[in-house]
Amino acid sequence: MDTLAILKRGPVMPVMVIQSVDEALQVTRALLAGGINTFEITLRTPAALDGVRELVNAFPDALIGVGTIRDAGQLDAALKAGARFAVSPGLPAALLPALAANRVPFLPGVATPTEAMNAFDAGFHALKLFPAEAVGGIPLLKSLHSPLPDIVFCPTGGIHAANAAAYLALPNVACVGGSWLAPADLVKAQDWRAITALAAAASVPSGQAQSS
Known part of the structure; x- marks a missing residue:
């Protein structure tokens, strides 16, 4: 899978x-539901890689990826833990x-735009716009679509329930990333039903979201 x-x-x-x-198992189970x-x-925490190993074993049909990859050592550790894909805030040489x-x-x-073009030339045609809201958000993505029509984005950073649909309506956005589906207060309260409800509200098929 690409x-x-x-x-x-x-x-x-x-x-x-x-x-x-x-916590990783409980939150992931709630989001899957x-x-x-x-x-x-x-x-970002000492528990991350152990969590990935357990999630891969517990939920074999889920796609578990590892983010904040900054160097080759982290990439190797993520893959050994069973990650199916990797995400980075940048593209270091x-x-x-x-x-x-x-x-x-x-x-x-x-x-x-220059970073997007460099990433495309390096063979990456699906990119993460980060930090999305801070660098221009929806207006930036609209501006990038005409000169870079063959690049698709996953904006992350400042995305939440109130603006996700507007991002998803853009033709060059495949999905969005964000932490609002499992907010710290609900995790601390172990309110798994509330997290499931947030996930269900966000799980609108991409085509339906883009046509709304």
């Missing part, structure tokens, strides 16, 4: 910062040889 196919699995990819393996099936687990060697589906982050 990167674009992964992005098209659903309109929203939750960006998850997990504090424990049990709401129709989410693609997940980015960020390498030092990562390119490792990506070529592993041929893993990879979503690199860009913030400018």
Whole structure:
């Protein structure tokens, strides 16, 4: 499965910062119940890689990816943990040889037209716009569509329930990423039903969201 196919699995990819393996299992189970099936687990906590291993084993039909990949060592650790794809806030040159060697589906982050063009020339046609709202958001994506019509984006950073549909309506957006589906307060309260409800509200098929 290539990167674009992964992005098209659903309109929203939750960006998850997990504090424990049990938390990762509970949150993922709640999101799956709401129709989410693609997940980015960020390498921002000591529990991240252990969480990925457990999620891959517990939910074999889910697409578990690892985010915040910054170097070849992190990429290798993510793949050994069972990650199906990788996400980065950028595209550092030092990562390119490792990506070529592993041929893993990879979503690199860009913030400018030049970065998008460089990533495209490096072989990446599906990109993460990050941090989306801070660098121009919807107006930027609209402006990029005409000169770069063969690039598709997953905007992440500042995306939430109130603006996700507007992003998804853009022709060059395959899905959006965000953390609003599993907010820290609901996770702390272990309110898994509320998280499932948020996931269900977000799990509108991409075509339906774009036609609304």
